[in-house]
Amino acid sequence: MLSMELFRNDADKIRADHDKRGIPHDRINRVIAIDEEWRNALKSMEDGRRERNLAAKGIADAKKSGSKEDADRIMAQVKDLGDRIAQLDEKANSLLEERDSIRMRIPNLLHEAVPIGADEGGNTQHSLHGEKPQFDFEPKTHNELIEMNKWVDLERAAKVAGSRFFFLKGDLARLELALQTYAVDFLIGRGFTFIQPPVMMNRDAYEGVTDLSDFETVMYGITPDPLYMIATSEHPLTSMYMDEVIEPSLLPIKLVGVSPCFRREVGAHGLSDRGIWRVHQFTKIEQVVITHPDDSWDHHEDLLKNCVDLWDALDLHYEVVNICTGDMGTVAARKYDLEAWLPGAEAFKEVVSCSNCTDYQANRLRMRYRTSEGNAAVHTLNSTAVATSRALVAIMEQNQLEDGRVRVPKCLVPMMNGKTHLEPCQL
């Protein structure tokens, strides 16, 4: 959410940003108009309260000096004042609610380096990493590999849970655990604190970190309790300090979280998403940084560097993509994606998303740091380190052998008890 100061003092900045995104200004103008109305309504209400406070004081004084008649007279005068104030208060509150429900839907201001584009076709390549793997045989898709090696059981998962769930089995499951351990240790080595978060959140905290439409299309609600399954550990980690004033000496707060991630994937269809590429539950190792606004763009580059070094260590071929205006979404000001090469699909596909959300989440979460001029919103950043299901797909497809076995990335071999290749699962 953008700060109200921006609407009041620098609305043209927001309008120019909307032009870049290709969306109309009407919501901005509406926020400004309702804000004006709200301020007037608030003023009348405050005048009423002031009158009441003065009267209450008058009564107290009168009683103290023993003048019961004076007290009774004032009381009679202000008898209906309470109702009037309540009405004015209600009006002001409904205006405020209306203003902010619109404001919540206005997207973050974009960084100036974000390329202009209507949709994902406008994204640009930032850099290319690793060597494209060459095969002297026809490489298989990960779907073929998991099936022939019995590493994933989709049918039985459908039976006990539903479609787009999976049982992960044998060596592939063991590799998944190795990936988690490797990524967590890697980030601990770069100064991150390891956190295991709650995997359910209440509505109030959740509204602070995500686009409102996600409640309809992404998150699972829990019946009968008013909770939501997290779509990523970014959400509990970022909202961890909500409603707090953070001592500047604690910044930057660098967190690495591991959690299962739950996504409804409403509207997702198609054969290209079969297997474990797009699923309702997967595990993700996530980086989160809460920082001083002056440092946030440096931290954004650091987060990307961590991903690049981590994915280089896994010895995979991928590109970094600079996400364009039309593909950005509501919360981020700038976003890089890592897209891994999938030989089976002959395409780069998204495996990492690295965002600077500037003060957008912090404003919603009332998450500030102390300055000599008062409190100011912090900046929040997040980046996938590894989403294990997708990393496994990339490893399987890029490291496959002709017989269907898969070479374990060198850095993970020690965590696989020295095992260098994934063998088929017997069960």
Place this chain on the structure above:
RNA sequence: GCGGCGAUCGCAUAGCCUGGCCAUUGCGUCGGAUUGCUAAUCCGAUGGGUCUUCCCACGGGGGUUCGAAUCCCCCUCGCCGCGCCA
């Protein structure tokens, strides 16, 4: 789940019983002053708002009242005990 107790400003606290001055004090932080000692001492500021002779804020919501931190009800969270439990 049941019972008891609690929640006040960055942290810690007083005020609540018995409704009515400006919500107290300590620590921390920031600013200033001063002194030659890794810092001490003194002064000031330090919840939010439209930064203000004004309004709001004592976990959240409602009620009683001319007036609520204070009385009543509901909810949330925490602590203690009991129950259940990986």
